[in-house]
Amino acid sequence: MISLKDDINNALKVLNAGGIILYPTDTIWGIGCDATNEEAVKKVNELKGRIVGKHLIVLLDTENKLASYVREIPDVAYELMDVTDRPLTIVYSGAKNLAGSLISGDGTIGIRVVKHDFCKQLIARFRKPIVSTSANYSGQPSPASFADIDAELIASVDYVVQHGQEEYSEGKSSTIIKLGPSGQFELIRK
Numbered sequence: 001m002i003s004l005k006d007d008i009n010n011a012l013k014v015l016n017a018g019g020i021i022l023y024p025t026d027t028i029w030g031i032g033c034d035a036t037n038e039e040a041v042k043k044v045n046e047l048k049g050r051i052v053g054k055h056l057i058v059l060l061d062t063e064n065k066l067a068s069y070v071r072e073i074p075d076v077a078y079e080l081m082d083v084t085d086r087p088l089t090i091v092y093s094g095a096k097n098l099a100g101s102l103i104s105g106d107g108t109i110g111i112r113v114v115k116h117d118f119c120k121q122l123i124a125r126f127r128k129p130i131v132s133t134s135a136n137y138s139g140q141p142s143p144a145s146f147a148d149i150d151a152e153l154i155a156s157v158d159y160v161v162q163h164g165q166e167e168y169s170e171g172k173s174s175t176i177i178k179l180g181p182s183g184q185f186e187l188i189r190k
Contacts, residue, residue, distance in 0.1 A: 002162045008122050011159055015126055019158030020044055022135055022149070024167065025059065026087045026116035027174050028142050029149055031157065032059070035129040038099040044131055045101075047156055049138045056102055057089050057110040057174075059132045061123035069097050069111065069129060074179050087112060087174035091188065093181050098129065112174055118163050134173070142173060 002010075011021050018040045020033050031047065033040035035058045044056065060066065063081060066073050071094030081088060095102070095109035103109055112132070114120055123130055134142040135149045143149045146165040154160055176188035 004118070004121070004163055007161055007163045008118070008125060011122055011161055012125055014159040015130065017158075018043075020047060020156075021159045021161060022154060022157045023118065023122070023161040024116065024146075024164035025119050025132055026112075026114050027172060028144065029135040029146055030132040031135050031153075032130045032132050034126075035098050035102060035131045038101060041099040041101050041131060044133060047153070048133060048136075050133075051138070054138075055104055055110060056131050056133050057112055058098065058102065058129040059119060059123060060111060060113050060129050061120045063113050065129070066092075066111065066113075069109065070094055071096055072181050074181065076185065077179055080177065080179075080185075081113060084175070086172075087115070089174040089176045091176060091178040093179070102131070108178070110176060118161065 011023065014021050015034050018034065018037050020031060020043055022029065022031055031044055033044050063078060070092040077090055089110045089112040091108050091110045093108055095107055098109060135153060136142055137153065175190055178186045178188050
């Protein structure tokens with residue numbers, strides 16, 4: 001078994017080169033890339049067979065980095081992150097410093113601050129946000145575990161993280177809440 005440090009280093013090499021990784025998150029296994037690299041984001045969409053304009057989310061390792069990618073963060077965002085007991089993706093207005101295709105037409109972006117150890121370490125070392133989308137082809141069910149991921153999809157990414165392959169998750173995506181600049185919110189996905 002590869003060490004956690006080597007696994008992270010291998011993933012970093014691929015991310016820095018504009019490649020695609022398959023990795024565990026605090027929800028389900030995800031396909032990811034550098035969220036600031038337009039070409040890498042395009043590769044993820046092509047791999048999944050996604051319709052252009054369908055939203056992808058971005059992962060950060062700490063809430064302290066939110067201000068680098070969102071113009072205004074309503075105070076309620078921090079309160080929501082503190083009280084939630086499951087992974088929470090918040091859709092913010094005023095996205096910035098990300099690949100243009102990640103930002104929706106109304107200027108919003110979905111961001112989740114991860115609690116998963118591997119993700120936190122990877123993103124902290126990468127020093128940029130990472131795209132996260134479920135490790136499946138568009139329209140197919142999300143995998144509950146690594147064993148549920150299509151072999152062809154696994155073979156299509158540039159690096160497959162070794163850490164966590166034997167773990168099982170409930171296969172649940174994050175809760176998604178859309179926050180307006182003044183703090184009003186709308187539940188998108190429970």
